[in-house]
Amino acid sequence: MMVMCIRKHCYCSEFSTLQDAPERCCINETQLPETEMTRQTARTNDAALAAFIAKKAEIDAMLARLQDFSEDHFGADPERLNWGDVGSLEYQAHLLKQISDFAFGEGEHAA
Template sequence: MKRRRDNNEALAVFIANKAGIDTMLARLAALSANHFDADPASVNWGHVGTLEFYASQLKRITDSAFHEGEHAE
């Protein structure tokens, strides 16, 4: 009985975390569709640096999720 309860609790936390990730991904997709709130006529190297930082953080996540880069098997 205890094992079933532990699995149910783990599943509930997993689903909550997944929902949080889905929300973050949707927000990022919307921000990307809006050029990360940058006016294309006013883009400067600061915008480039910010976007490179975002990309590097996302690459860490995708490398881990897909077993690529430093996480390759």
């Protein structure tokens, strides 16, 4: 039976038995031979990681745009500012508070 390291980034890759694995190999930490399930899990985790990184980049871009918009006073003209502008800003603050509360486990998301 061939035993494979379950972490692709590990410098050790294949061994005849667990005893042949180098002492510092991650397989000695888990003592699990690779199976179809671990290969499938690795593919799923790789896909999840790629999706997570893509979504994080999307959020980072939105945050950068919001920061620029904030520095421009949310597009409000001080000479023409009215209560509609205040209401719009209040609504945006409400939505951002929902996100912040969710992210930090605060408000209605507090444990």
